[in-house]
Amino acid sequence: MIKFLLENINIKDENLIEKAFKGVIKEKEEKIAGYYDLPFTSKELLRDINFDANEIVVIGIGGSSLGTKAIYSMFKDKFKIKKMHFLENPDPIVLSRKLQNIKRDSLFFLVSKSGKTIETISIFKKVVEYFGFDFKRDKNLIVITDKNSPLEKFAKYYDLKFFNVPSNVGGRFSVLSAVGIVPLSVAGVDVSEILSGAREMIDGFFARKEDHILKKAVFLYENREKYNVNVLFSYGDFFEDFNKWFVQLWGESLGKKRDEERVGLTPVSLIGSIDQHSFLQLIMEGKKDKTVTFLKVDNFGVNLKIPDILLPYLEDTDFVNGTYLAELINKECDATYEALKQQKVPVDMIEMKELTYENVGKLIIYFELLTSLVGVLLGINTYNQPGVEVGKKILRSKY
Template sequence: MHYRQSIDDALDASVGARGLARTALDRELVKARGALDQLRAWHADGSLPLLRLPARRDDLQALAGHAARFGRFRHVVVLGTGGSSLGGQALVALRDQGFGPTPGRPKLWFMDNVDPATFAELLARLPAAETGWIAISKSGTTAETLTQLFTVAAALQAKGAPLAERLIVITENRDNPLRRYAVRVGCPILDHDPLVGGRFSVLSLVGLLPAMIAGVDAVAVREGAASVLDPALAARDAGQVPAAVGAALSVGLARDRGIGTTVLMPYCDGLGYFGLWFRQLWAESLGKGGQGTTPVRAMGTVDQHSQVQLYLGGPADKMFTVLIGDTAGVGAPVSPAALGGDAALSWMGGQSLGDLLLAEADATAATLQRNGRPTRVIRFEALDERVMGALMMHFMLETIFAAHLLGVDAFDQPAVEEGKVLTRQYLAARARR
């Protein structure tokens, strides 16, 4: 296992009245057995392909050719939103946290919004001949992605750089507007598995093609995911599955203690986009029929200076998951000579940035516990592909377990569809004016 989960400080024995009783946790874990049986059935019959992805390698060989071809560009832009973008961003952050790509690799840009000012700036700055484009939409009907793509096509045509020779489209293998466009212009089309929903697609080509272009080891990501999935499928009961325990904790706290917000707080910049990926996964999968808890991404240490006052002094309606890497001794230690003999700074001598980060993470978790805030801690060694894959599989499974406990379908999003329909109606009405 590439991480360790502790829920002790989320139970009432540690944090008092706001914590979950052990009997309540056990109650939810008994209910979670049904989800564990369902996962085994899905894995056995292949009806949930997500569960087969960690063991697959054949598709990665095919993707490697596309990744190599796009590796010749200086820039690669991913057009897509939500699940078509967030997983890829989380994986690419393993290689690029904003300071530039790995030498010899393209810079990846994820355009997941349709603000025209941002898009105009992108098109003005990126050299057309040195930029590749990947358009991703499972349904092939996503208004944002289609509008982005047609905007790019027109801009490149005006520059004499046709889009087709520098474009890959990822969509379902059925008739849809995105696929029809790709056929019309003659660009490569990669099939999005219709049984892999966008927010669960990070281990598929949706997340892994951008990651491979950036130099991420896709095999290692899947190995990390398998290290979580395989023991879960082999477990005798849900209490042996960390993801099921996490789901039972969250749902139990919501039911018994009125905890309506779940805060994910990584003390690791490399998990910043992971937090945004989790936010969509949890919210869109569980927020149905009046059920669900609201996910919030906080970042340590920065949000100690913006959010923790609320977490400690505000409403006691949140549970916390603090993600902590072992950064002890990482970085150059502060030289005692640099402190100039200032006694107030004597504690800094010989300590590194990694030492400070770890101390602040531990202190925040302890402070939350001491103030009666239910707190789960997940620890890992250095963040790498296997750790990332393991964490992603953990939280996908935790979400599926939580959906079962709440009695909702983890894989649909009916409320989102209403907004999409209204958007098209508003645009059609505007066109008739």
């Protein structure tokens, strides 16, 4: 169960709700964006997942790894899941250390939608050299890519198992495609429950049972000049990689040129209660240009109690003695929420009763729908990334 609470969020033009809703219906019906269908179609992938491995390695960057890593990070300490390694950045120090900790008989997933992502293929070449792979003999490599991409051709050449990403599903919207579903399933994640939660959320949205998403999207659009920074304040370390997924989804989708005008809403990722001791001061008393979304879990599933220990000179902290750490972090979340509300900062709360696969499926679709709705209202192409492509072209010219 997830509850959505909006505070200090009022809209002026109710007609924009219908405009946004009709916009995403058009995207869905005309297949402009294929992620709307993934909660239903991706269950077919489960029939083809019959691999076994002690550990899993994902070689990919951005949308090819962030969503998968986000789900893994949320559940790796909660359930019995096989260890996953993520090779993302061509940082030679970190990559050297990670390679030393990877077993050769791990199942490797090479993930690139285009099939020619320079960081991914470069890291893959290093993996091949490090482990001495012979593709005619070694079959512990699975490819996930676009149909007819160079990477698919590579996989066919060596008779390697491969999965395709639907052509109308961009990387940052692809976590519920083979990109996330296949490696996570092999790791032992109950992806069927994730898809079930995603289906429930998307069905509810199109049945107009989740209009809070529409209201929030319209508010963000109407107030885009005043509140152009959107903060996701998630309470729990296990949300850190999910926050990174949100930053890519929001920033790469909405930061665009519309003719000569530059539009977009800047995403900021915070983890509570850590960032209460840093960035919160800026939100409380700095420029009022931010909205804040709080994300919390009521039941952490771990009953770790603060000992009733009295220490000399530290009496001011004794008021929490005997209570649970989960209670402390959630009350800190509630207190920060109330403090910002008093300052008239637009805030909303996403509250999960507990961290479940189904709830995370709902959460993923929630943020994807919100992104698409704001994109419709901004009048941009939510699903391209021309700014990123410029840097790629410049990189080639430097070699």
